[in-house]
Amino acid sequence: xxxxxGRGIAAIEYPTGMNQNGDPSQCWIKxxxxxxxxxxxxxxDIGNGSKTIQSQIVAETIxxxxxxxxxxxxxxxxxxxxxxxxxSRATFVAGKAAEKAALQVKQKILEIAGKELEIDPTxxxxxxxxxxxxxxxQTKLSVGDVAAAATWGHGELITGTGAQLKPYAxxxxxxxxxxxxxxxxxxxxxxxxxxxxxxxxxxxxxxxxLQQCYDVGRAMNPTLVEGQIEGGAMMGLGLGVLxxxxxxxxxxxHRGGAFGSYLAPGMEDMxxxxxxxxxxxxxxxxxxxxxxxxxxxxxxxxxxxxxxHDAIGVWITELPITPERVLRALEAKTEPRREGKKVxxxxxxxxxxxxxxxxxxxxxx
Amino acid sequence: xxxxxxxxxxxxxxxxxxxxxxxxDDVSVPGTLWAKALRSPHHHAGITTLDTSKxxxxxxxxxxxxxxxxxxLEYGHLSALGIPADEPLLAKDEVRxxxxxxxxxxxxxxxxxxxAVDAIEVGFEERPALFDVREAFDSDAPKVHQWxxxxxxxxxxxxxxxxxxxxxxxAFDEADTIVQxxxxxxxxxxxPIETQxxxxxxxxxxxxxxxxxxxxxxxxxxxxxxxxQVPLNRLKIVGGTTGGGFGGKVxxxxxxxxxxxxxxANRPVKWRWTREEEFLCSSxxxxxxxxxxxxxxxxxxxxxxxxxxLHDAGAYARFSPYGLTKxxxxxxxxxxxxxxxxxxxxxxxxxxxxxAMRGFGVTSVSFAVETHLSRVAKELxxxxxxxxxxxxxxxxxxxxxxxxxTDPSTIDTLQAIADAIGHELPADYRxxxxxxxxxxxxxEHLVAQVGSTxxx
Numbered sequence: 153x154x155x156x157x158g159r160g161i162a163a164i165e166y167p168t169g170m171n172q173n174g175d176p177s178q179c180w181i182k183x184x185x186x187x188x189x190x191x192x193x194x195x196x197d198i199g200n201g202s203k204t205i206q207s208q209i210v211a212e213t214i215x216x217x218x219x220x221x222x223x224x225x226x227x228x229x230x231x232x233x234x235x236x237x238x239x240s241r242a243t244f245v246a247g248k249a250a251e252k253a254a255l256q257v258k259q260k261i262l263e264i265a266g267k268e269l270e271i272d273p274t275x276x277x278x279x280x281x282x283x284x285x286x287x288x289x290q291t292k293l294s295v296g297d298v299a300a301a302a303t304w305g306h307g308e309l310i311t312g313t314g315a316q317l318k319p320y321a322x323x324x325x326x327x328x329x330x331x332x333x334x335x336x337x338x339x340x341x342x343x344x345x346x347x348x349x350x351x352x353x354x355x356x357x358x359x360x361x362l363q364q365c366y367d368v369g370r371a372m373n374p375t376l377v378e379g380q381i382e383g384g385a386m387m388g389l390g391l392g393v394l395x396x397x398x399x400x401x402x403x404x405x406h407r408g409g410a411f412g413s414y415l416a417p418g419m420e421d422m423x424x425x426x427x428x429x430x431x432x433x434x435x436x437x438x439x440x441x442x443x444x445x446x447x448x449x450x451x452x453x454x455x456x457x458x459x460x461h462d463a464i465g466v467w468i469t470e471l472p473i474t475p476e477r478v479l480r481a482l483e484a485k486t487e488p489r490r491e492g493k494k495v496x497x498x499x500x501x502x503x504x505x506x507x508x509x510x511x512x513x514x515x516x517x
Numbered sequence: 518x519x520x521x522x523x524x525x526x527x528x529x530x531x532x533x534x535x536x537x538x539x540x541x542d543d544v545s546v547p548g549t550l551w552a553k554a555l556r557s558p559h560h561h562a563g564i565t566t567l568d569t570s571k572x573x574x575x576x577x578x579x580x581x582x583x584x585x586x587x588x589x590l591e592y593g594h595l596s597a598l599g600i601p602a603d604e605p606l607l608a609k610d611e612v613r614x615x616x617x618x619x620x621x622x623x624x625x626x627x628x629x630x631x632x633a634v635d636a637i638e639v640g641f642e643e644r645p646a647l648f649d650v651r652e653a654f655d656s657d658a659p660k661v662h663q664w665x666x667x668x669x670x671x672x673x674x675x676x677x678x679x680x681x682x683x684x685x686x687x688a689f690d691e692a693d694t695i696v697q698x699x700x701x702x703x704x705x706x707x708x709p710i711e712t713q714x715x716x717x718x719x720x721x722x723x724x725x726x727x728x729x730x731x732x733x734x735x736x737x738x739x740x741x742x743x744x745x746q747v748p749l750n751r752l753k754i755v756g757g758t759t760g761g762g763f764g765g766k767v768x769x770x771x772x773x774x775x776x777x778x779x780x781x782a783n784r785p786v787k788w789r790w791t792r793e794e795e796f797l798c799s800s801x802x803x804x805x806x807x808x809x810x811x812x813x814x815x816x817x818x819x820x821x822x823x824x825x826x827l828h829d830a831g832a833y834a835r836f837s838p839y840g841l842t843k844x845x846x847x848x849x850x851x852x853x854x855x856x857x858x859x860x861x862x863x864x865x866x867x868x869x870x871x872x873a874m875r876g877f878g879v880t881s882v883s884f885a886v887e888t889h890l891s892r893v894a895k896e897l898x899x900x901x902x903x904x905x906x907x908x909x910x911x912x913x914x915x916x917x918x919x920x921x922x923t924d925p926s927t928i929d930t931l932q933a934i935a936d937a938i939g940h941e942l943p944a945d946y947r948x949x950x951x952x953x954x955x956x957x958x959x960x961e962h963l964v965a966q967v968g969s970t971x972x973x
Contacts, residue, residue, distance in 0.1 A: 236733025
């Protein structure tokens with residue numbers, strides 16, 4: 153009996169926004185008479201932090217403090233279309249709509265401030281909630297005063313709307329998969345190292361450390377990005393070594409119907425996680441952001457599988473890598489089939505071993 | 518930049534951790550009825566009889582709905598994209614997975630509703646079930662779906678998703694080594710803290726207010742309106758704060774049926790799934806079966822890749838055709854592989870329908886391609902980081918469907934990881950960049966990848 157340690161590496165990519173695009177998000181903004189900003193969007197916050205990120209984008213774009221923003225995504229009467237919170241699109245697509253709406257609001261504020269100050273709006277900028285003459289910072293007017301002037305003096309409502317939609321990329325040749333437009337917007341990238349400890353008596357795999365690097369485009373809020381990356385790592389760990397609806401897949405027997413009979417990762421499973429963020433900005437996202445919410449659970453399972461091989465010399469390619477699978481693999485010590493220049497692993501799992509000819513996988517040589 | 522890039526606390530974080538966030542189940546409306554579902558006990562069966570009269574006659578029962586009450590019984594999650602519908606909101610003459618809803622009861626309490634469910638008389642004729650995607654194509658396989666055992670409605674009415682690029686025969690012919698493997702990640706639960714739940718309230722003006730945990734307010738709005746055949750303004754979805762989704766709450770699991778019960782009983786209705794229903798009846802991440810063969814040179818270039826993917830969709834299509842297409846567009850992982858042959862099928866089985874989940878369509882690819890590449894590196898005696906950097910996609914390299922990459926970072930992320938783990942890379946790998954290939958990192962088989970501006 154012994155514990156063996158191993159390390160595995162993985163590198164992945166993941167698209168931002170719906171595959172083939174065609175997924176609109178919209179935003180509208182109104183300004184209260186004291187300059188405070190109300191943002192309306194239809195983006196559900198599922199814990200991804202989109203309320204925070206979109207509020208940050210609006211505050212930054214207009215030039216007002218973050219705490220001036222209220223964000224309302226509460227219902228479909230007041231909030232415009234958002235295709236939804238999936239496909240890593242809430243910052244990238246919906247955030248872009250918020251940025252566009254905020255730019256309109258900013259322009260409107262500058263126009264009204266220009267009238268009040270009798271200065272061309274192009275010579276004005278907004279800094280920390282004040283409209284300031286470029287090069288003459290003593291000439292200024294608070295955004296609150298501008299909003300009051302709009303409301304009580306000019307009889308105007310300061311609003312802005314924004315919509316983000318990349319057109320749907322149709323597959324024009326289903327034989328090859330050729331598309332008529334780019335089917336993705338930004339792509340995010342990540343690499344991961346997993347260190348594991350495998351007990352060859354119990355078969356247990358313990359993930360000891362995950363070191364991960366993500367290209368996030370732009371870390372809009374580093375705390376929330378780290379939360380996505382670390383939370384995603386735990387889901388990836390669950391995929392890698394713990395979770396399974398059908399423990400004897402494809403059989404449906406022994407399916408767990410409660411947390412007590414379904415093994416999701418808990419705090420005791422959490423390894424040391426080191427997060428490195430790099431920023432290779434996207435062309436389309438707000439402030440160069442990419443979406444990394446979803447990919448955050450993708451690199452760990454293959455890194456763990458490689459680390460298990462590094463530790464005990466067997467490849468386990470059915471997830472999760474449970475103690476039962478580890479012990480069976482150690483017992484079987486299956487070698488790949490070698491035929492000429494072919495090295496064939498996992499022959500027993502192949503469709504060729506199971507189907508009665510209905511489908512096969514043929515590899516030229 | 519002052520606000521973007523700042524570590525600002527979560528907008529609703531304090532409310533979440535102090536229990537002051539109003540989730541759907543916190544909404545309390547006087548006069549609310551409680552809903553419970555009659556679900557299939559069988560993996561696959563015909564429905565021979567369905568009689569709700571005894572349940573409806575029970576004291577305290579205010580309404581029962583079946584398929585007969587649904588104005589548009591089948592509306593696909595992807596109908597808006599032209600993908601036809603296959604799943605009835607409530608089962609009509611056949612059940613295809615254990616847990617499939619057949620009828621929904623509204624009563625004065627959850628207990629009464631459960632008793633009324635037991636009083637519904639339903640007859641089944643059990644049919645053979647199919648669980649192994651590898652057997653679905655055999656002539657003697659049980660027939661489990663009206664379209665056949667796999668999805669037949671890809672573009673051009675093709676029954677699979679294909680990618681073809683370059684010359685796959687030549688790649689395998691020229692390979693020094695061909696490595697084959699099979700990769701099977703499991704179905705997993707979304708396991709949100711908040712189970713599927715909704716509260717629907719009939720308003721005096723005839724509108725329905727739907728308190729929903731959906732991840733996609735407008736998506737769900739469209740789905741409910743389509744089934745009910747009403748304009749969008751008849752409905753108001755209230756939500757935007759979800760107690761855990763991870764993809765499972767892109768399905769509109771409860772809202773439509775609860776609306777129909779409200780229309781029948783003219784009372785507010787709440788339907789909240791038990792933890793057991795959440796585990797056994799709500800959709801899961803799909804299990805995938807992937808077979809990979811890569812044509813390698815002895816020094817670690819990937820000349821070509823052949824792949825077969827069987828996507829176990831469960832009983833109905835839901836988002837699976839979308840997921841498989843996304844899978845196919847990313848089936849090379851983070852690498853430039855000039856010669857490709859991909860076939861993917863959405864296979865129907867008699868398990869709970871699968872749906873979107875974090876990383877949808879690509880989590881599977883990442884596992885297959887990366888585990889495979891680790892094997893290849895071992896087999897060829899190459900460094901696992903160097904083989905990845907060598908084949909990494911570069912600016913201007915093209916994706917499986919021929920679109921140029923504009924902002925790759927595979928090389929940077931691997932360099933960062935090499936640094937972090939103290940893995941010393943050779944000098945040419947330390948200085949490698951994402952810029953288009955040149956020199957000995959531009960072998961003949963990749964020449965056609967460089968300089969393409971297609972898709973910019």
